Amino acid sequence: MRVLALAGVIAALAIAIPAVSAGDPRAETVANGLAAIGDPELAKADYVEHCAGCHGVQGLSAPARLPELRERVGYMMCTADTRAYLLRLPNIAKSRISDNQQLADMLNFMVFGLGGTSVLAGTKPFTAAEVGYERQFALTSASLVRERKRHVETAIGKCGAPASFRNFYNGN
Template sequence: MPTLRASLVLLAVLTLMICAAAGSMTGRAETGADPLAAMIGDPLLARSDYIENCGGCHGVDGRSAPAQLPELQGRVGYFMCTPDSRAYLIRLPNIAHSRITDNQQLADLVNYVIFGIGGTSAPRGTKPFTEAEVAHERQFALSSVSLKAERARHVESAIRKCGAPASLRQLFVMPAPTH
């Protein structure tokens, strides 16, 4: 059980990270350089929701390695290339059954992941998730399928139909050692 001091230190670190993100997002939005601001109602809340609900496993910056979970950074956007794989993202149990019950807030979180953490991996012209789309897809949460097999199916589709890199087959890509 963490001590009060350790909990306060963790809270302070998270607060600093959120404040730093808020400052950088605000600066970009004012100059019109932040595309997230145009598709997410509250980018700071979306990032905070990601850190709270997803960051513990997928990493604060979307790098889950060496955990055996899919790395999101620079990769998750490839799942937006077909309607089926797009729906898969919302139907994932931890998304569909999220404690975030407001569908627009959840759409903002997923859009933050796709367009923020995913970087340029989303195909050009990809439309962000809407409140209505999230509400619809949540009804079909995945429960009786192998998530590993389902992910593999969507990865193959993204590679074949959308030119995603073959490295997407790996859960994560370890950086090459530097000499």
């Protein structure tokens, strides 16, 4: 039932979820991540309201100079540090979405809905407790560019992200 509701929401918001083929070991992980979203409609609406203005409705931000999410953001979920980095980004940690579960749902939509094949098999969805904990450590004084570079190198070295992950989007 949840899958049918999710499909309807995606169509309503005109968000195309990247396909992960059924035989791909990541398919079950993506399905489980999407199933963990308590209110799929609200998660997508929150993404559109809070993130799509810069990252694009489809997760495609090019040619803007900020990271593209589509088929890429999942790589940032493979270590505790890279996961924490996503939660500590100022626009996430200091989001107007005060409910940690609601924010976790939106982030899980971004990762599992837009991340597609970048989501590694076995990736666990964000939880309200994890979001609440990491929000306390919002990145404020650190150089976001330097922090991103550090975590991107981890994703390339430990998580199988391609070298092109160093770029903000494919082709730059």
